[in-house]
Amino acid sequence: xxxxQKIALINAGKYNPESIAEYLxxxxxxxxxxxxxxxxxDIIELMIEAKxxxxxxxxxxxxxxxxxxxxxxxxxxxxxxLVCNADEGEPGTFKDRIIMEQDPHVLIxxxxxxxxxxxxxxxxxxxxxxxxxxxxxxRVALQQAKEKGFLGKNILNSGFDFELEIKLxxxxxxxxEELTLLESLEGKRGYPRIKPPFPAEKGLFGKxxxxxxxxxxxxxxxxxxxxxxxxxxxxxxxxxxxxIFTISGDVNKPGYYETIMGVTLRSLINDLAGGIKGxxxxxxxxxxxxAGTFVDETVLDTPMGFDSLKEKGAVLGSGAIIVMSEERSxxxxxxxxxxxxxxxxxxxxxxCRVGTAQLMILMDKAxxxxxxxxxxxxxxxxxxxxxxxxxxxxxxxxxxxxxxxxKQYFQHQF
Amino acid sequence: MDKSALISDFEPAKDNMLNILHxxxxxxxxxxxTTEDLKFVAEYxxxxxxxxxxxxxxxxxxxxxxxxKNIIRLCKSPVCNMISGKSxxxxxxxxxxIKMGGTTSDMLFTLEPSECLGHCALAPVMMINDKMFTNxxxxxxKEILEKIRNNxxxx
Numbered sequence: 001x002x003x004x005q006k007i008a009l010i011n012a013g014k015y016n017p018e019s020i021a022e023y024l025x026x027x028x029x030x031x032x033x034x035x036x037x038x039x040x041x042d043i044i045e046l047m048i049e050a051k052x053x054x055x056x057x058x059x060x061x062x063x064x065x066x067x068x069x070x071x072x073x074x075x076x077x078x079x080x081x082l083v084c085n086a087d088e089g090e091p092g093t094f095k096d097r098i099i100m101e102q103d104p105h106v107l108i109x110x111x112x113x114x115x116x117x118x119x120x121x122x123x124x125x126x127x128x129x130x131x132x133x134x135x136x137x138x139r140v141a142l143q144q145a146k147e148k149g150f151l152g153k154n155i156l157n158s159g160f161d162f163e164l165e166i167k168l169x170x171x172x173x174x175x176x177e178e179l180t181l182l183e184s185l186e187g188k189r190g191y192p193r194i195k196p197p198f199p200a201e202k203g204l205f206g207k208x209x210x211x212x213x214x215x216x217x218x219x220x221x222x223x224x225x226x227x228x229x230x231x232x233x234x235x236x237x238x239x240x241x242x243x244i245f246t247i248s249g250d251v252n253k254p255g256y257y258e259t260i261m262g263v264t265l266r267s268l269i270n271d272l273a274g275g276i277k278g279x280x281x282x283x284x285x286x287x288x289x290x291a292g293t294f295v296d297e298t299v300l301d302t303p304m305g306f307d308s309l310k311e312k313g314a315v316l317g318s319g320a321i322i323v324m325s326e327e328r329s330x331x332x333x334x335x336x337x338x339x340x341x342x343x344x345x346x347x348x349x350x351x352c353r354v355g356t357a358q359l360m361i362l363m364d365k366a367x368x369x370x371x372x373x374x375x376x377x378x379x380x381x382x383x384x385x386x387x388x389x390x391x392x393x394x395x396x397x398x399x400x401x402x403x404x405x406x407k408q409y410f411q412h413q414f
Numbered sequence: 415m416d417k418s419a420l421i422s423d424f425e426p427a428k429d430n431m432l433n434i435l436h437x438x439x440x441x442x443x444x445x446x447x448t449t450e451d452l453k454f455v456a457e458y459x460x461x462x463x464x465x466x467x468x469x470x471x472x473x474x475x476x477x478x479x480x481x482x483k484n485i486i487r488l489c490k491s492p493v494c495n496m497i498s499g500k501s502x503x504x505x506x507x508x509x510x511x512i513k514m515g516g517t518t519s520d521m522l523f524t525l526e527p528s529e530c531l532g533h534c535a536l537a538p539v540m541m542i543n544d545k546m547f548t549n550x551x552x553x554x555x556k557e558i559l560e561k562i563r564n565n566x567x568x569x
Contacts, residue, residue: 093534129473
Protein backbone atom coordinates (compact mmCIF):
# COMPACT_ATOMS: atom_id res chain seq x y z
CA UNK A 1 0.00 0.00 0.00
CA UNK A 2 1.62 3.27 -1.08
CA UNK A 3 1.03 6.60 0.59
CA UNK A 4 1.20 10.17 -0.60
CA GLN A 5 4.53 11.91 -0.03
CA LYS A 6 4.67 15.61 -0.69
CA ILE A 7 7.19 18.17 -1.89
CA ALA A 8 5.34 20.37 -4.37
CA LEU A 9 2.08 20.11 -2.43
CA ILE A 10 3.65 20.10 1.03
CA ASN A 11 1.75 23.20 2.13
CA ALA A 12 -1.18 23.00 -0.28
CA GLY A 13 -4.44 23.11 1.61
CA LYS A 14 -2.70 24.00 4.87
CA TYR A 15 -3.07 27.75 4.54
CA ASN A 16 -5.23 30.36 2.91
CA PRO A 17 -3.38 31.03 -0.36
CA GLU A 18 -4.48 34.66 -0.21
CA SER A 19 -2.63 35.21 3.06
CA ILE A 20 1.14 35.48 3.08
CA ALA A 21 1.01 35.85 6.88
CA GLU A 22 -0.33 32.31 7.16
CA TYR A 23 2.33 31.07 4.78
CA LEU A 24 5.07 32.74 6.82
CA UNK A 25 3.71 31.03 9.96
CA UNK A 26 4.29 27.70 8.22
CA UNK A 27 7.94 28.64 7.77
CA UNK A 28 7.47 30.12 4.31
CA UNK A 29 10.24 32.08 2.59
CA UNK A 30 12.88 30.85 5.06
CA UNK A 31 14.57 28.96 2.23
CA UNK A 32 15.00 32.24 0.36
CA UNK A 33 17.07 33.56 3.22
CA UNK A 34 19.10 30.37 3.22
CA UNK A 35 19.61 30.43 -0.55
CA UNK A 36 20.60 34.08 -0.72
CA UNK A 37 23.48 33.41 1.67
CA UNK A 38 24.88 30.75 -0.64
CA UNK A 39 27.09 31.16 -3.64
CA UNK A 40 24.87 30.98 -6.79
CA UNK A 41 27.20 28.38 -8.33
CA ASP A 42 26.76 26.19 -5.23
CA ILE A 43 22.97 26.25 -5.65
CA ILE A 44 23.37 25.03 -9.24
CA GLU A 45 25.76 22.30 -8.05
CA LEU A 46 23.22 21.32 -5.39
CA MET A 47 20.48 20.88 -8.02
CA ILE A 48 22.82 18.81 -10.20
CA GLU A 49 23.78 16.73 -7.16
CA ALA A 50 20.10 16.21 -6.27
CA LYS A 51 19.47 14.98 -9.82
CA UNK A 52 16.33 17.07 -10.05
CA UNK A 53 14.63 16.52 -13.40
CA UNK A 54 12.09 18.74 -15.16
CA UNK A 55 8.51 17.87 -14.25
CA UNK A 56 6.95 19.30 -17.41
CA UNK A 57 7.33 16.08 -19.36
CA UNK A 58 10.79 15.83 -20.88
CA UNK A 59 12.65 15.10 -17.64
CA UNK A 60 15.74 17.13 -18.52
CA UNK A 61 18.17 17.63 -15.60
CA UNK A 62 17.23 21.01 -14.09
CA UNK A 63 20.66 21.69 -12.62
CA UNK A 64 22.31 21.35 -16.02
CA UNK A 65 19.79 23.72 -17.58
CA UNK A 66 20.63 26.26 -14.87
CA UNK A 67 24.32 25.73 -15.46
CA UNK A 68 24.01 26.27 -19.22
CA UNK A 69 22.00 29.45 -18.72
CA UNK A 70 24.43 30.74 -16.14
CA UNK A 71 27.43 30.06 -18.35
CA UNK A 72 25.87 31.30 -21.60
CA UNK A 73 27.54 34.69 -21.21
CA UNK A 74 30.68 35.71 -19.35
CA UNK A 75 29.64 39.20 -18.38
CA UNK A 76 27.31 39.48 -15.42
CA UNK A 77 25.87 42.66 -16.94
CA UNK A 78 24.08 40.80 -19.77
CA UNK A 79 20.37 40.56 -19.00
CA UNK A 80 19.19 37.02 -18.27
CA UNK A 81 15.59 35.97 -17.89
CA LEU A 82 13.71 33.42 -15.86
CA VAL A 83 10.46 32.05 -17.24
CA CYS A 84 7.95 29.82 -15.50
CA ASN A 85 5.92 27.68 -17.86
CA ALA A 86 2.43 27.67 -16.35
CA ASP A 87 0.68 27.14 -19.68
CA GLU A 88 -0.68 23.80 -18.61
CA GLY A 89 -2.73 22.36 -21.45
CA GLU A 90 -1.80 18.72 -21.85
CA PRO A 91 -5.08 16.79 -21.75
CA GLY A 92 -5.49 15.00 -18.43
CA THR A 93 -2.99 17.23 -16.63
CA PHE A 94 -3.91 19.65 -13.84
CA LYS A 95 -1.03 19.53 -11.38
CA ASP A 96 0.23 23.07 -11.99
CA ARG A 97 -3.26 24.45 -11.49
CA ILE A 98 -3.46 22.80 -8.06
CA ILE A 99 -0.08 24.28 -7.06
CA MET A 100 -1.00 27.79 -8.24
CA GLU A 101 -4.46 27.72 -6.69
CA GLN A 102 -3.45 26.25 -3.35
CA ASP A 103 0.18 27.23 -2.77
CA PRO A 104 1.28 30.06 -5.07
CA HIS A 105 3.97 31.15 -2.61
CA VAL A 106 6.07 27.99 -2.87
CA LEU A 107 6.25 28.63 -6.60
CA ILE A 108 7.40 32.22 -6.06
CA UNK A 109 10.02 30.94 -3.60
CA UNK A 110 11.31 28.47 -6.16
CA UNK A 111 11.45 31.18 -8.81
CA UNK A 112 13.47 33.53 -6.59
CA UNK A 113 15.97 30.76 -5.81
CA UNK A 114 16.36 29.83 -9.49
CA UNK A 115 16.72 33.49 -10.52
CA UNK A 116 19.41 34.04 -7.91
CA UNK A 117 21.27 30.91 -9.03
CA UNK A 118 21.48 31.98 -12.68
CA UNK A 119 21.69 35.73 -12.05
CA UNK A 120 18.38 36.69 -13.66
CA UNK A 121 16.87 39.95 -12.50
CA UNK A 122 13.62 39.65 -14.38
CA UNK A 123 11.17 36.78 -14.44
CA UNK A 124 7.82 35.96 -16.00
CA UNK A 125 5.11 33.49 -15.15
CA UNK A 126 3.28 32.62 -18.37
CA UNK A 127 -0.04 31.24 -17.23
CA UNK A 128 -2.90 29.84 -19.23
CA UNK A 129 -5.60 32.41 -19.96
CA UNK A 130 -8.40 30.00 -19.00
CA UNK A 131 -6.92 29.40 -15.52
CA UNK A 132 -8.77 32.34 -13.98
CA UNK A 133 -8.44 31.14 -10.39
CA UNK A 134 -4.72 30.47 -10.75
CA UNK A 135 -4.22 33.94 -12.22
CA UNK A 136 -6.06 35.51 -9.31
CA UNK A 137 -4.07 33.58 -6.69
CA UNK A 138 -0.76 34.40 -8.36
CA ARG A 139 -1.63 38.10 -8.58
CA VAL A 140 -2.50 38.29 -4.89
CA ALA A 141 0.57 36.29 -3.87
CA LEU A 142 2.91 38.35 -6.04
CA GLN A 143 1.62 41.61 -4.58
CA GLN A 144 2.01 40.33 -1.02
CA ALA A 145 5.51 38.98 -1.67
CA LYS A 146 6.46 42.37 -3.09
CA GLU A 147 5.11 44.18 -0.04
CA LYS A 148 7.11 41.89 2.26
CA GLY A 149 10.30 42.59 0.33
CA PHE A 150 10.78 39.11 -1.14
CA LEU A 151 10.59 40.61 -4.63
CA GLY A 152 11.98 43.87 -5.95
CA LYS A 153 15.23 45.64 -5.19
CA ASN A 154 17.84 44.34 -2.76
CA ILE A 155 15.87 41.31 -1.56
CA LEU A 156 16.44 40.74 2.19
CA ASN A 157 19.49 43.01 2.03
CA SER A 158 21.35 40.53 -0.16
CA GLY A 159 21.97 43.01 -2.96
CA PHE A 160 20.00 40.77 -5.31
CA ASP A 161 17.20 42.37 -7.38
CA PHE A 162 14.40 40.34 -8.90
CA GLU A 163 11.16 41.44 -10.53
CA LEU A 164 8.42 38.99 -11.35
CA GLU A 165 5.51 39.57 -13.72
CA ILE A 166 2.48 37.56 -14.82
CA LYS A 167 1.75 37.13 -18.51
CA LEU A 168 -1.46 35.58 -19.78
CA UNK A 169 -1.78 33.04 -22.53
CA UNK A 170 -4.84 33.13 -24.74
CA UNK A 171 -5.84 29.60 -25.63
CA UNK A 172 -3.07 27.91 -27.57
CA UNK A 173 -1.85 24.45 -26.55
CA UNK A 174 1.30 24.95 -28.58
CA UNK A 175 2.41 27.82 -26.34
CA UNK A 176 3.17 25.22 -23.67
CA GLU A 177 6.20 24.30 -25.78
CA GLU A 178 9.10 26.34 -24.43
CA LEU A 179 10.27 28.18 -27.54
CA THR A 180 6.72 28.87 -28.70
CA LEU A 181 5.95 30.16 -25.23
CA LEU A 182 8.82 32.63 -25.54
CA GLU A 183 7.46 33.85 -28.89
CA SER A 184 4.06 34.37 -27.31
CA LEU A 185 5.65 36.12 -24.31
CA GLU A 186 7.23 38.57 -26.73
CA GLY A 187 3.73 39.43 -27.95
CA LYS A 188 3.66 37.43 -31.15
CA ARG A 189 1.66 34.62 -32.68
CA GLY A 190 2.44 31.29 -31.05
CA TYR A 191 4.73 29.90 -33.72
CA PRO A 192 7.61 27.62 -32.75
CA ARG A 193 11.25 28.54 -33.26
CA ILE A 194 13.94 26.31 -34.65
CA LYS A 195 16.03 24.57 -32.01
CA PRO A 196 19.01 25.04 -31.49
CA PRO A 197 19.74 27.65 -30.27
CA PHE A 198 18.25 26.55 -26.97
CA PRO A 199 16.69 29.09 -24.58
CA ALA A 200 19.73 28.83 -22.29
CA GLU A 201 21.72 30.45 -25.06
CA LYS A 202 19.19 32.54 -26.94
CA GLY A 203 15.80 32.72 -25.30
CA LEU A 204 13.46 35.56 -24.43
CA PHE A 205 14.31 38.71 -26.42
CA GLY A 206 17.37 36.80 -27.65
CA LYS A 207 18.88 36.67 -24.17
CA UNK A 208 19.89 33.65 -22.06
CA UNK A 209 16.73 32.30 -20.47
CA UNK A 210 15.95 29.55 -17.99
CA UNK A 211 12.50 28.10 -18.56
CA UNK A 212 11.02 25.43 -16.33
CA UNK A 213 7.67 23.97 -15.45
CA UNK A 214 5.73 25.10 -12.34
CA UNK A 215 6.16 21.79 -10.53
CA UNK A 216 9.93 21.78 -11.13
CA UNK A 217 10.38 25.18 -9.45
CA UNK A 218 8.47 24.05 -6.37
CA UNK A 219 11.14 21.43 -5.69
CA UNK A 220 13.90 24.03 -5.30
CA UNK A 221 12.97 25.34 -1.82
CA UNK A 222 12.67 21.76 -0.58
CA UNK A 223 16.12 20.82 -1.86
CA UNK A 224 17.63 23.96 -0.31
CA UNK A 225 16.03 23.04 3.02
CA UNK A 226 16.74 19.32 3.11
CA UNK A 227 19.80 18.89 0.89
CA UNK A 228 20.57 16.66 -2.07
CA UNK A 229 21.12 13.44 -0.09
CA UNK A 230 17.68 13.55 1.47
CA UNK A 231 16.08 14.38 -1.89
CA UNK A 232 17.84 11.47 -3.55
CA UNK A 233 16.62 9.11 -0.84
CA UNK A 234 13.13 9.56 -2.30
CA UNK A 235 12.11 8.05 -5.61
CA UNK A 236 14.37 6.05 -7.89
CA UNK A 237 18.06 6.38 -8.60
CA UNK A 238 17.54 7.99 -12.01
CA UNK A 239 14.33 9.84 -11.19
CA UNK A 240 14.59 11.00 -7.58
CA UNK A 241 12.00 12.97 -5.65
CA UNK A 242 8.24 13.03 -5.94
CA UNK A 243 5.79 13.60 -8.76
CA ILE A 244 2.22 14.76 -8.86
CA PHE A 245 0.13 12.26 -10.78
CA THR A 246 -3.24 13.44 -12.04
CA ILE A 247 -5.48 10.42 -12.39
CA SER A 248 -8.74 10.67 -14.31
CA GLY A 249 -11.14 8.43 -16.18
CA ASP A 250 -12.62 5.19 -14.89
CA VAL A 251 -11.38 5.19 -11.29
CA ASN A 252 -13.33 5.55 -8.06
CA LYS A 253 -11.39 8.54 -6.75
CA PRO A 254 -10.04 10.58 -9.67
CA GLY A 255 -7.79 13.43 -8.57
CA TYR A 256 -4.23 14.57 -7.95
CA TYR A 257 -1.82 12.51 -5.90
CA GLU A 258 1.77 13.36 -5.11
CA THR A 259 4.00 10.45 -4.26
CA ILE A 260 7.55 9.24 -4.85
CA MET A 261 8.79 8.42 -8.33
CA GLY A 262 9.05 4.73 -9.03
CA VAL A 263 5.70 3.59 -7.64
CA THR A 264 3.77 1.32 -9.95
CA LEU A 265 0.76 2.20 -12.03
CA ARG A 266 -1.13 -0.59 -10.26
CA SER A 267 -0.55 0.93 -6.84
CA LEU A 268 -1.43 4.41 -8.06
CA ILE A 269 -4.74 3.16 -9.42
CA ASN A 270 -5.60 0.83 -6.56
CA ASP A 271 -4.09 2.44 -3.45
CA LEU A 272 -4.56 6.11 -4.27
CA ALA A 273 -7.28 6.39 -6.87
CA GLY A 274 -9.55 3.79 -5.26
CA GLY A 275 -9.42 1.18 -8.02
CA ILE A 276 -11.38 0.85 -11.24
CA LYS A 277 -14.96 2.13 -11.12
CA GLY A 278 -17.78 -0.36 -10.88
CA UNK A 279 -15.49 -3.38 -10.24
CA UNK A 280 -14.68 -3.50 -13.92
CA UNK A 281 -11.42 -4.71 -15.40
CA UNK A 282 -8.52 -2.48 -16.36
CA UNK A 283 -8.07 -2.16 -20.09
CA UNK A 284 -5.67 0.68 -20.79
CA UNK A 285 -4.11 3.80 -19.41
CA UNK A 286 -3.00 6.78 -21.40
CA UNK A 287 0.16 8.09 -19.73
CA UNK A 288 1.30 11.67 -20.26
CA UNK A 289 -1.78 13.01 -22.01
CA UNK A 290 -2.27 13.40 -25.76
CA ALA A 291 1.47 13.60 -26.37
CA GLY A 292 1.70 10.38 -24.38
CA THR A 293 1.44 6.63 -24.71
CA PHE A 294 -1.17 3.94 -24.24
CA VAL A 295 -0.20 1.01 -22.03
CA ASP A 296 -1.97 -2.23 -21.18
CA GLU A 297 -1.94 -4.42 -18.06
CA THR A 298 1.62 -5.64 -18.73
CA VAL A 299 2.91 -2.22 -17.65
CA LEU A 300 0.91 -2.11 -14.40
CA ASP A 301 3.90 -3.23 -12.35
CA THR A 302 6.57 -1.10 -14.04
CA PRO A 303 8.02 1.63 -11.80
CA MET A 304 6.77 5.07 -12.86
CA GLY A 305 9.97 6.90 -13.73
CA PHE A 306 11.29 8.66 -16.83
CA ASP A 307 13.69 5.88 -17.83
CA SER A 308 11.86 2.79 -16.56
CA LEU A 309 8.80 3.65 -18.64
CA LYS A 310 10.94 4.44 -21.67
CA GLU A 311 12.20 0.85 -21.62
CA LYS A 312 8.58 -0.26 -22.08
CA GLY A 313 8.02 2.14 -24.96
CA ALA A 314 5.99 4.43 -22.72
CA VAL A 315 6.46 7.93 -21.31
CA LEU A 316 5.86 9.52 -17.94
CA GLY A 317 5.26 12.92 -19.50
CA SER A 318 3.42 15.41 -17.34
CA GLY A 319 2.18 12.74 -14.94
CA ALA A 320 -1.29 12.52 -16.46
CA ILE A 321 -2.89 9.10 -16.17
CA ILE A 322 -6.16 8.55 -18.00
CA VAL A 323 -7.57 5.20 -16.98
CA MET A 324 -9.83 3.22 -19.28
CA SER A 325 -11.91 0.25 -18.16
CA GLU A 326 -12.72 -2.80 -20.25
CA GLU A 327 -15.78 -1.05 -21.68
CA ARG A 328 -13.84 1.77 -23.34
CA SER A 329 -12.55 1.81 -26.87
CA UNK A 330 -8.90 2.72 -27.44
CA UNK A 331 -9.83 3.61 -30.99
CA UNK A 332 -12.23 6.32 -29.81
CA UNK A 333 -9.59 7.69 -27.47
CA UNK A 334 -7.00 7.74 -30.26
CA UNK A 335 -9.52 9.48 -32.51
CA UNK A 336 -10.07 12.17 -29.92
CA UNK A 337 -6.32 12.69 -29.44
CA UNK A 338 -5.54 12.96 -33.14
CA UNK A 339 -8.42 15.39 -33.65
CA UNK A 340 -6.84 17.45 -30.89
CA UNK A 341 -3.46 17.53 -32.66
CA UNK A 342 -5.08 18.53 -35.91
CA UNK A 343 -6.84 21.41 -34.20
CA UNK A 344 -3.75 22.61 -32.34
CA UNK A 345 -1.26 22.36 -35.21
CA UNK A 346 -0.17 25.94 -35.86
CA UNK A 347 0.37 25.44 -39.57
CA UNK A 348 3.85 26.90 -39.73
CA UNK A 349 5.61 23.77 -40.95
CA UNK A 350 4.25 21.51 -43.68
CA UNK A 351 4.86 18.03 -42.21
CA CYS A 352 2.73 18.84 -39.18
CA ARG A 353 0.07 20.92 -40.94
CA VAL A 354 -0.54 18.32 -43.65
CA GLY A 355 0.37 15.38 -41.44
CA THR A 356 -2.10 16.02 -38.64
CA ALA A 357 -4.87 16.37 -41.25
CA GLN A 358 -3.70 13.21 -43.02
CA LEU A 359 -3.86 11.25 -39.75
CA MET A 360 -7.49 12.28 -39.32
CA ILE A 361 -8.36 11.23 -42.88
CA LEU A 362 -6.93 7.81 -42.05
CA MET A 363 -8.82 7.65 -38.76
CA ASP A 364 -12.08 8.46 -40.54
CA LYS A 365 -11.32 5.73 -43.08
CA ALA A 366 -10.73 3.27 -40.26
CA UNK A 367 -14.00 4.30 -38.65
CA UNK A 368 -15.92 3.58 -41.84
CA UNK A 369 -14.18 0.39 -42.77
CA UNK A 370 -13.21 -1.54 -39.68
CA UNK A 371 -11.93 -4.55 -41.65
CA UNK A 372 -9.02 -2.46 -42.85
CA UNK A 373 -8.05 -1.16 -39.41
CA UNK A 374 -4.80 -3.06 -39.01
CA UNK A 375 -3.61 -1.91 -42.43
CA UNK A 376 -4.56 1.63 -41.56
CA UNK A 377 -2.69 1.44 -38.25
CA UNK A 378 0.48 0.68 -40.22
CA UNK A 379 -0.23 3.61 -42.48
CA UNK A 380 -0.77 5.88 -39.48
CA UNK A 381 2.54 4.75 -38.09
CA UNK A 382 4.27 5.56 -41.37
CA UNK A 383 2.75 9.05 -41.52
CA UNK A 384 3.47 9.81 -37.87
CA UNK A 385 7.04 8.63 -38.32
CA UNK A 386 7.83 11.08 -41.10
CA UNK A 387 6.12 13.81 -39.11
CA UNK A 388 8.32 13.00 -36.12
CA UNK A 389 11.41 13.20 -38.28
CA UNK A 390 10.53 16.38 -40.15
CA UNK A 391 8.38 18.60 -37.96
CA UNK A 392 9.69 21.77 -36.47
CA UNK A 393 8.45 21.42 -32.92
CA UNK A 394 7.27 18.80 -30.42
CA UNK A 395 3.65 19.00 -31.60
CA UNK A 396 4.36 17.37 -34.95
CA UNK A 397 6.81 15.04 -33.26
CA UNK A 398 4.18 13.81 -30.78
CA UNK A 399 1.51 11.80 -32.67
CA UNK A 400 4.04 9.00 -33.14
CA UNK A 401 3.97 8.40 -29.37
CA UNK A 402 0.33 7.31 -28.98
CA UNK A 403 0.26 5.63 -32.41
CA UNK A 404 3.38 3.56 -31.79
CA UNK A 405 2.07 2.48 -28.41
CA UNK A 406 -1.22 1.44 -29.98
CA LYS A 407 0.69 -0.76 -32.39
CA GLN A 408 2.74 -2.21 -29.53
CA TYR A 409 -0.05 -2.87 -27.03
CA PHE A 410 -3.41 -2.72 -28.78
CA GLN A 411 -2.83 -3.86 -32.33
CA HIS A 412 -5.76 -6.27 -32.11
CA GLN A 413 -8.15 -3.95 -30.32
CA PHE A 414 -7.56 -0.90 -32.48
CA MET B 415 -14.56 54.59 -22.49
CA ASP B 416 -11.07 56.00 -22.61
CA LYS B 417 -8.84 53.20 -23.82
CA SER B 418 -5.60 54.86 -22.72
CA ALA B 419 -6.79 55.03 -19.12
CA LEU B 420 -7.90 51.42 -19.29
CA ILE B 421 -4.44 50.11 -20.07
CA SER B 422 -2.31 52.79 -18.44
CA ASP B 423 -0.71 50.26 -16.05
CA PHE B 424 0.92 48.47 -18.99
CA GLU B 425 4.19 49.82 -20.36
CA PRO B 426 3.99 50.39 -24.11
CA ALA B 427 6.17 47.33 -24.77
CA LYS B 428 5.26 44.68 -27.32
CA ASP B 429 5.47 41.88 -24.78
CA ASN B 430 2.40 43.37 -23.09
CA MET B 431 0.35 42.69 -26.23
CA LEU B 432 -1.61 39.69 -24.94
CA ASN B 433 -2.30 41.23 -21.53
CA ILE B 434 -3.56 44.42 -23.20
CA LEU B 435 -5.78 42.54 -25.65
CA HIS B 436 -7.26 40.55 -22.75
CA UNK B 437 -8.00 43.77 -20.86
CA UNK B 438 -9.69 45.48 -23.82
CA UNK B 439 -11.73 42.41 -24.69
CA UNK B 440 -12.88 41.91 -21.09
CA UNK B 441 -14.12 45.51 -20.92
CA UNK B 442 -16.15 45.16 -24.10
CA UNK B 443 -19.77 44.25 -23.26
CA UNK B 444 -19.78 41.94 -26.28
CA UNK B 445 -16.54 40.21 -25.35
CA UNK B 446 -14.63 40.99 -28.53
CA UNK B 447 -11.91 43.16 -30.00
CA THR B 448 -13.03 45.88 -32.41
CA THR B 449 -11.02 47.18 -35.35
CA GLU B 450 -10.56 50.39 -33.34
CA ASP B 451 -9.14 48.36 -30.44
CA LEU B 452 -6.56 46.77 -32.71
CA LYS B 453 -5.64 50.11 -34.29
CA PHE B 454 -5.31 51.64 -30.86
CA VAL B 455 -3.04 48.82 -29.64
CA ALA B 456 -0.89 49.09 -32.78
CA GLU B 457 -0.36 52.77 -32.13
CA TYR B 458 0.23 52.30 -28.41
CA UNK B 459 2.85 49.59 -28.98
CA UNK B 460 4.36 51.36 -31.97
CA UNK B 461 3.78 48.39 -34.25
CA UNK B 462 1.71 47.65 -37.34
CA UNK B 463 -2.00 46.98 -37.42
CA UNK B 464 -1.35 43.73 -39.24
CA UNK B 465 0.87 42.35 -36.51
CA UNK B 466 -1.75 43.13 -33.84
CA UNK B 467 -4.44 41.60 -36.04
CA UNK B 468 -2.23 38.53 -36.57
CA UNK B 469 -1.91 38.00 -32.84
CA UNK B 470 -5.59 38.60 -32.05
CA UNK B 471 -6.61 36.23 -34.83
CA UNK B 472 -4.22 33.45 -33.77
CA UNK B 473 -5.33 32.89 -30.19
CA UNK B 474 -8.64 31.15 -29.63
CA UNK B 475 -9.57 33.21 -26.56
CA UNK B 476 -9.73 36.39 -28.63
CA UNK B 477 -12.67 37.14 -30.87
CA UNK B 478 -12.94 39.67 -33.67
CA UNK B 479 -16.69 39.23 -33.83
CA UNK B 480 -19.25 40.31 -31.22
CA UNK B 481 -20.04 37.53 -28.78
CA UNK B 482 -22.68 36.91 -26.14
CA LYS B 483 -22.55 38.25 -22.61
CA ASN B 484 -21.82 34.74 -21.37
CA ILE B 485 -19.17 32.69 -23.09
CA ILE B 486 -19.62 28.98 -22.65
CA ARG B 487 -16.41 27.01 -23.11
CA LEU B 488 -17.26 23.35 -23.32
CA CYS B 489 -14.27 21.11 -22.71
CA LYS B 490 -13.81 18.65 -25.54
CA SER B 491 -10.66 17.02 -24.20
CA PRO B 492 -10.24 13.25 -24.46
CA VAL B 493 -11.23 12.75 -20.80
CA CYS B 494 -14.41 14.84 -20.94
CA ASN B 495 -15.25 13.19 -24.24
CA MET B 496 -14.79 9.71 -22.85
CA ILE B 497 -16.86 10.31 -19.72
CA SER B 498 -19.71 12.19 -21.39
CA GLY B 499 -19.82 10.91 -24.91
CA LYS B 500 -20.34 13.71 -27.42
CA SER B 501 -23.93 14.39 -26.45
CA UNK B 502 -23.27 17.46 -24.26
CA UNK B 503 -22.56 19.61 -27.30
CA UNK B 504 -25.96 18.66 -28.68
CA UNK B 505 -27.63 19.34 -25.33
CA UNK B 506 -26.33 22.91 -25.26
CA UNK B 507 -26.94 23.42 -28.97
CA UNK B 508 -30.56 22.34 -28.52
CA UNK B 509 -31.23 24.34 -25.38
CA UNK B 510 -29.80 27.52 -26.87
CA UNK B 511 -30.85 26.79 -30.45
CA ILE B 512 -27.41 27.62 -31.82
CA LYS B 513 -24.56 25.64 -33.35
CA MET B 514 -21.08 25.28 -31.86
CA GLY B 515 -19.34 28.62 -32.31
CA GLY B 516 -22.63 30.51 -32.56
CA THR B 517 -24.24 33.25 -30.49
CA THR B 518 -27.87 33.40 -29.38
CA SER B 519 -29.96 36.12 -31.02
CA ASP B 520 -30.48 37.88 -27.67
CA MET B 521 -26.66 38.09 -27.34
CA LEU B 522 -26.80 36.29 -24.02
CA PHE B 523 -24.71 33.20 -24.87
CA THR B 524 -21.89 32.16 -27.16
CA LEU B 525 -20.95 28.50 -27.31
CA GLU B 526 -17.31 27.64 -27.96
CA PRO B 527 -15.32 24.43 -27.82
CA SER B 528 -12.28 24.41 -25.54
CA GLU B 529 -9.27 22.19 -25.20
CA CYS B 530 -8.61 20.50 -21.82
CA LEU B 531 -9.68 22.88 -19.04
CA GLY B 532 -7.66 20.98 -16.44
CA HIS B 533 -10.53 19.68 -14.32
CA CYS B 534 -10.34 16.11 -15.58
CA ALA B 535 -11.08 14.56 -12.18
CA LEU B 536 -14.48 16.25 -12.31
CA ALA B 537 -15.24 15.57 -15.98
CA PRO B 538 -17.19 16.53 -17.95
CA VAL B 539 -16.77 20.26 -17.41
CA MET B 540 -17.46 23.64 -18.95
CA MET B 541 -16.59 27.23 -18.14
CA ILE B 542 -19.02 30.11 -18.33
CA ASN B 543 -16.98 33.31 -18.30
CA ASP B 544 -14.70 32.89 -15.24
CA LYS B 545 -16.69 30.18 -13.56
CA MET B 546 -16.13 26.44 -13.79
CA PHE B 547 -19.01 23.95 -13.84
CA THR B 548 -18.13 20.32 -13.19
CA ASN B 549 -19.60 16.81 -13.27
CA UNK B 550 -22.04 17.95 -15.94
CA UNK B 551 -25.16 16.06 -16.89
CA UNK B 552 -27.90 17.00 -19.30
CA UNK B 553 -30.17 18.16 -16.46
CA UNK B 554 -27.41 20.11 -14.76
CA UNK B 555 -26.59 21.99 -17.95
CA LYS B 556 -30.24 22.88 -18.51
CA GLU B 557 -30.53 24.12 -14.93
CA ILE B 558 -27.37 26.28 -15.19
CA LEU B 559 -28.41 27.90 -18.46
CA GLU B 560 -31.95 28.43 -17.22
CA LYS B 561 -30.65 30.19 -14.13
CA ILE B 562 -28.51 32.57 -16.16
CA ARG B 563 -31.44 33.30 -18.47
CA ASN B 564 -33.71 34.08 -15.53
CA ASN B 565 -31.15 36.47 -14.09
CA UNK B 566 -31.01 38.32 -17.39
CA UNK B 567 -34.59 39.17 -18.34
CA UNK B 568 -34.88 40.36 -21.92
CA UNK B 569 -35.30 44.10 -22.10
